[in-house]
Amino acid sequence: MTISRRRILSATGAAAGALLAGPVLAQPGAPVRIGSTLALTGPLSATALTHKLVGEIYVEQLNKRGGLLGRKVEWIVKDDQSKPELARTLYEQLITSDKVDLLMGPYATGAILSAMGVAQRYNKVLVHHTFGIPSLAKYDMQFPAWSLGPDPQNTVSNSLFDLMATAKQPPKTIAIVTSKFPSIHFMSLGGREVAKKRGYKEVLFLEWDFGNRDFGPIAARVKDAKPDLLWIGDIGLEGNMLLEAMKKIDYVPPLHFHLYPAPGPMTKSPEGANALAVTIFEEHTPFTNSGVAADFVSTFNQRAAAAGLPDTHVEVQAAASYSAWQILEAGVVGAKSLDDKQIAAFLRKNKVDTIQGRLRFDGPGNYGDDLMKIKQVQGGAWKVIWPESWAAPGARLQVR
Numbered sequence: 001m002t003i004s005r006r007r008i009l010s011a012t013g014a015a016a017g018a019l020l021a022g023p024v025l026a027q028p029g030a031p032v033r034i035g036s037t038l039a040l041t042g043p044l045s046a047t048a049l050t051h052k053l054v055g056e057i058y059v060e061q062l063n064k065r066g067g068l069l070g071r072k073v074e075w076i077v078k079d080d081q082s083k084p085e086l087a088r089t090l091y092e093q094l095i096t097s098d099k100v101d102l103l104m105g106p107y108a109t110g111a112i113l114s115a116m117g118v119a120q121r122y123n124k125v126l127v128h129h130t131f132g133i134p135s136l137a138k139y140d141m142q143f144p145a146w147s148l149g150p151d152p153q154n155t156v157s158n159s160l161f162d163l164m165a166t167a168k169q170p171p172k173t174i175a176i177v178t179s180k181f182p183s184i185h186f187m188s189l190g191g192r193e194v195a196k197k198r199g200y201k202e203v204l205f206l207e208w209d210f211g212n213r214d215f216g217p218i219a220a221r222v223k224d225a226k227p228d229l230l231w232i233g234d235i236g237l238e239g240n241m242l243l244e245a246m247k248k249i250d251y252v253p254p255l256h257f258h259l260y261p262a263p264g265p266m267t268k269s270p271e272g273a274n275a276l277a278v279t280i281f282e283e284h285t286p287f288t289n290s291g292v293a294a295d296f297v298s299t300f301n302q303r304a305a306a307a308g309l310p311d312t313h314v315e316v317q318a319a320a321s322y323s324a325w326q327i328l329e330a331g332v333v334g335a336k337s338l339d340d341k342q343i344a345a346f347l348r349k350n351k352v353d354t355i356q357g358r359l360r361f362d363g364p365g366n367y368g369d370d371l372m373k374i375k376q377v378q379g380g381a382w383k384v385i386w387p388e389s390w391a392a393p394g395a396r397l398q399v400r
Helices: 045-064 084-096 109-121 152-164 182-197 216-225 238-248 263-268 291-307 316-335 340-349
Strands: 002-007 032-038 073-079 102-104 126-128 142-144 173-179 201-208 229-236 256-261 276-279 352-354 357-359 373-378 381-386
Touching (some): 032 109, 045 073, 045 291, 045 316, 073 084, 084 102, 084 109, 109 126, 109 142, 109 182, 152 373, 173 182, 173 216, 182 201, 182 229, 201 216, 216 238, 229 238, 238 256, 238 263, 256 263, 263 381, 276 316, 276 381, 316 340, 316 352
Parallel strands (some): 032 073, 102 126, 126 142, 173 201, 173 229, 256 276
Antiparallel strands (some): 352 357, 373 381
16 A cells, blocks of 8 residues: 655765755666655654655655655555564565565664565665664664664663752652553653652652553552652653643643653644653754754744644654664665675664764664753643754743
């Protein structure tokens, strides 16, 4: 089931992820075909639609610069319906039936892991953008744009608790409620252990099955526990549903941290005020100091509004997706080839400049540095507040 097939004439070559001006006619030849799946329907679709739009923008920009190796680029994206088992089947089709030249990873850890298994079976490079459990990335030709670093269950959690330590009255108690969605559960269990080591008193730990829609009982348990800090291991709209359930019983947590919320709905909800989350990019300086980043932000804002997306801002999901395309382009241009093994060899040996920063792939599981920052909803917008060197002008931790 092909949802979108992009056929766009191209211009001139590109150099290792850099955007070049002055297009000329591309050399004749068959298009370079890039195949992927996205969760265009199902519970993950709200976020995956952002990744689809980013891919469309990048392919258009890439073709205006001359495509890849002087050939236009065609993107084939299929709907995996938020089902990892379907993603596995569709990646098989992309390689064997559609005979794509290159792969781009899907959205969410489960689907990425399925795609990774297929890529390994056929010795294909897989660049991916939202894989949340680095220790499961065993394949040596997979490359992450989600810059968690190889040990996020410790490094990301410590970043959050470092921020909490700067509060006038640092929180002393914590409640951890989490989805059992694999990457979310993994990160929440890591946060639980780090919190204990940092001296927090755990007053509640609860889990729910992915796909849960009844958050009333969880909200009641949180209210009874009265934590100083509420850790919500959520993905998509789960965090919004929990906050709405707490509102119904007249409870607002003093501090609430979310792992992977749906960015737009969280900023637009009154209950989302002061929500904390992780990020790699937001629409403010110093992130937008780069010309490439600023141009992408402007284009995405316009296209997202025209497409009717609930969030028209470039944030963590859009930035991770754009970075993945930058990595793939840099690998092809650097290797001067579409050969997967040559592309992989280049990426393992070279750093790649992306809108989130310079990425390297020479650490465990091809992961490099943890580049995650902490952001907060302030004035209806996400603003980075930690570390301070990346904070939005004048932004600092707000506590209810």
